[in-house]
Amino acid sequence: MRPMAEPGKQPREAWGSKLGVILAVAGSAIGLGNFLRFPVQAAQNGGGAFMIPYFISFLLLGLPLMWVEWTIGRFGGGFERSTAPGIFETVWQKNRFIKYFGVIGIFGPTVIYTYYVYIESWLLGYSVFALTGKYASCTDQASMSGFLQGYQGLVQNEHFSGVSTAYLFFLITFAVNIAILCVGLRAGIERVCKLGLLVLFVFGVVILIRVLTLGTPDPAKPEWNVNNGLGFLWNPQWGKLKEAKVWLAAAGQIFFTLSVGFGVILTYASYLRKRDDVALSGLTASTANEVAEVILGGSIVIPAAFVFFGPQGTAEIANGGAFNLGFVTMPLVLQHVAFGQFFAFAWFFLLFIAGVTSSISLALPAIVFLQDEFNLDRKTAGILFAVVTFNLCQVVIFFNGHGALDEMDFWGGTFCVVVFAMIEVILFAWVFGMDKAWSELHSGSDIRIPKIYRFIIKYVTPTFLLLILGFWIVQEGWPTLLMKKTPMEKVPFVIGTRVLLIDLFVLLAFLVWLAWRKRQTRGAVQ
Amino acid sequence: MTSAGWIFLVVSWGAILGLGVFCLSRTFRRKA
Numbered sequence: 152m153r154p155m156a157e158p159g160k161q162p163r164e165a166w167g168s169k170l171g172v173i174l175a176v177a178g179s180a181i182g183l184g185n186f187l188r189f190p191v192q193a194a195q196n197g198g199g200a201f202m203i204p205y206f207i208s209f210l211l212l213g214l215p216l217m218w219v220e221w222t223i224g225r226f227g228g229g230f231e232r233s234t235a236p237g238i239f240e241t242v243w244q245k246n247r248f249i250k251y252f253g254v255i256g257i258f259g260p261t262v263i264y265t266y267y268v269y270i271e272s273w274l275l276g277y278s279v280f281a282l283t284g285k286y287a288s289c290t291d292q293a294s295m296s297g298f299l300q301g302y303q304g305l306v307q308n309e310h311f312s313g314v315s316t317a318y319l320f321f322l323i324t325f326a327v328n329i330a331i332l333c334v335g336l337r338a339g340i341e342r343v344c345k346l347g348l349l350v351l352f353v354f355g356v357v358i359l360i361r362v363l364t365l366g367t368p369d370p371a372k373p374e375w376n377v378n379n380g381l382g383f384l385w386n387p388q389w390g391k392l393k394e395a396k397v398w399l400a401a402a403g404q405i406f407f408t409l410s411v412g413f414g415v416i417l418t419y420a421s422y423l424r425k426r427d428d429v430a431l432s433g434l435t436a437s438t439a440n441e442v443a444e445v446i447l448g449g450s451i452v453i454p455a456a457f458v459f460f461g462p463q464g465t466a467e468i469a470n471g472g473a474f475n476l477g478f479v480t481m482p483l484v485l486q487h488v489a490f491g492q493f494f495a496f497a498w499f500f501l502l503f504i505a506g507v508t509s510s511i512s513l514a515l516p517a518i519v520f521l522q523d524e525f526n527l528d529r530k531t532a533g534i535l536f537a538v539v540t541f542n543l544c545q546v547v548i549f550f551n552g553h554g555a556l557d558e559m560d561f562w563g564g565t566f567c568v569v570v571f572a573m574i575e576v577i578l579f580a581w582v583f584g585m586d587k588a589w590s591e592l593h594s595g596s597d598i599r600i601p602k603i604y605r606f607i608i609k610y611v612t613p614t615f616l617l618l619i620l621g622f623w624i625v626q627e628g629w630p631t632l633l634m635k636k637t638p639m640e641k642v643p644f645v646i647g648t649r650v651l652l653i654d655l656f657v658l659l660a661f662l663v664w665l666a667w668r669k670r671q672t673r674g675a676v677q
Numbered sequence: 678m679t680s681a682g683w684i685f686l687v688v689s690w691g692a693i694l695g696l697g698v699f700c701l702s703r704t705f706r707r708k709a
Contacts, residue, residue, distance in 0.1 A: 169704065199685030206692070382678030385686045435700035441693045449689075597703050 163231060164336040164529075166422050171341040173432050176221075176419055177439035178344035178508030180410040181351065183270070185444040186502060187473035189404060190453045194384055194469040196400045197391030202445075204392070204401035208615075209441070212402055215604060215612045216411035216572055217437050219579045221429035222592045224420025233421035234520040235414045236663045239574075243582045250667065254659045255571045256414025257516045261536075261659075262563025262652065263413070264513040265543040266556045271506030272324035274499050276302065276317065277478065281495035285310070286482060292468075295479045305552045314548065321548060324507075325541065331511050332518055333533040336422060340511055347504045348439075354501040355447040361494055362455045368487065375461050380454030383465055395622070402619055407564075408444055409437055412572030415512045418519055426595035434598070443505075452476050455484045477502065514540070517659075524666035546651065553644035554637060561631055562652055569623065573616045580609040 166172040193201045227238030235256025239249045280286050289295040300306045304314030311317075331339045367376040391397045410416065420429065456465045456476070468480050485495040514536060521532035546555050579588050585605055592600065630636055637645055678686075 173704070199682050202685055202689050206689075378678050381686065382682045386679050386682035387685055431700065431703055434696070435704055438693065438696045438700050442697055445689055445693055 164422060165424070167337045167341055169427065169432065171337070171345060172419060172423065173435050173439070174348050175340055175344045175508075175512070176410075176416055176432070176436035178348055179415050179419070179512035180408060180436065180440040180509075181348070181443045182408075182410075182505050182509040183473070183477070183502055184404075184408050185440065185505065186448045186451065187477045189408065189444045189448045190384060190451075191469050191473050191476060192400050192404050193449065194453055194465075196397040197388045198383070199385040199387035200389055200392050201397065201401060204398045205405060208398075208402040208405040209437075211607055211611050212615050213405040213409045213411065214434065214437060215608045216406075216576065217409055217416070217433040218430060218592055218600070218604075219575050219588075219608065220411060220416035221420045221433040222588065223575065223579055223583070224417035225423045225425070225427065225429055226591055227417065228421030228423060229425055231523070233418050233523050234516050235417055235571075236520070236666075237523065238417055238421065239578060242578050249578075250663055251660055252574050253414075254656065254663055255567050255574070256417060257520050258656050258659050259563050259567035259571060260413050260415055260513040260515075261517045261540065261655070262543075262559050262567075264510055265540050266547045266559050267506065267513060268325055268328060268510050268540075269321055269544055269547050269551075269556075271503060271510055272321040273302065273317065273478070274503035274506055275324050276320040277482070278496050278499040278503055279320075281482070281485075281492055281499055284492065287486070290483070290486070292479055292483065295483055296475075299474075299478050303551055304548075318548065321544070325537070325544065328507065328510055328514060329533055329537045331507070332514055332536075333530045335529055340515070343511065344508050347508045351443070351501050351504045351508075352447075354497045354504075355443065355451075358494060358497055358501070359447055359450055361488065362451050365455065365458050365488070368458055372461065375458050377454050377458055379462075380457030380465075381450065383457050383462060384449060384453045399619065399622055402615065406568070406572070406619070409440055410509070410512070412568040412575070413513070414516050414571060418516045419512065428595050428597040430592060430600050431597040452481060456480050459484050459487055520662070524662070524670075543651070543655070546648065550644050550648070554641040555644055555648045558645050558648040559652070561627075562649075565623070566628065569616065569620050573613065573620065576608065576613050576616065580613070585609050 166175075193205075223238055223242055227233070227241045230237070230241045232238050232241055234253070236250040236253030239253040239256075240246075243249045277286075286295065286298050289298045297306070297308055298310050301308040301311035302317050304311070304317060307313065331343050333339070363377055365377050367373055369375060406412065423429065453465065453469070456468050460468060460480070468476055471479075481498055482495055485491045485498065488494060518529070518532045518536045521527050521535055522529060525532075527535070547559065550556075583591075585608070588608075589605055634642060634645060
């Protein structure tokens, strides 16, 4: 029996259409990683052969977690709970402490939001620079890297004397995000994701066609062509499949690209009705993400870099990382093509839109938590969230280059995500129980999921997650926790960032405690 | 690009686009 809405409580929001919620989840999943991280991972980890562990991870890890989040999100929404603390409690009602594990589902996305929105603002800045030709004088990797460092305020050069330009674009981006969030679910997030994904795919296809028709730009180097550029990414290196790190890289890529383990999908799905489908919607959102990642992301940057920089140069660029590829290599490549300013604008604006549709989803759990548990209206909750995260963003902006951003990414964007996914899948398969969970997953469903997934969700996905967590703790977690790779000059900044993150977690846990106390008091009075 | 590379590309694109067509057809079938 589901409870009636409490008297005096704000009316609950709802999605306008089934397609709307699918596009919102797809928008959350499609981000910078699809276009920048995936090609780098594939190129470094076996090329075409990388797709074998990648698709296996998609089937055994990505899809099951996607269905778990959609299902328990909709289930919790039936009890008018839209964030992890409340949703977890509806799944495990007898446990008094499970709500505090749910704090991770608000803490993680809030931390990621604080640095993601800053990186997103760089893309807006570069979209404008592409049209105005501000970086046109940078014609090689070194000068374009200098331009980026100047923009970030890491060095002073002929392009930038400080961080003020970056700060201006940050203010605009931050305001755009908060405005969308304050407008509401249907008029804000749903409308932006519908329009945004349309523009993103149109721009993506236009750039893809342009790259695939580059041919052989330099006749003196006939082997530097698009065909070989695609080969650089897709030719299988079978020997790589024997390396454990390649399988881990593929699992990690699937994990992060689908936005599972963040707590975001829980909140989106909580606004569904009991008879709304989740099985097909989860599959459709995942597929849309794969189209953006494998088809667009896998065919743009690496082939484009290859035809202008050759195999040696592309290998060095790929080893330089995703940011290098997006902010240094792509603008250089697009300077060489006809209508390069337009294509460069399309490239950066595409990434900016991908960023906006992701960052609004990251902000939502904290805002909805304030709305749901403290009965605030959307605007008040949005403004409170803006005040807290605006202050946190200052740490990222002014301590960039001192390790603050990396530290936030490590705890919020890696550790919390894997741990949270583990909690979710255990709650779903072992606490809720697989019979009940399977029935809930198929309630109102438009498709039947193969029964093998009962076994996969109960045994394979948790084991897979344990393996990832174990390897990750040994390889990355422990050395990072002990700051073994941190240069001495960055240690005070890293410790300061950790103190700040602990403060935020404690604050959120206190708010959960306070909200539950208020709820109990209200229950006793009624 | 080698023939093995082409096979990986075509199979990957085919699988994803095929899944996309299946999902969209099911999504809109119910709506109609």
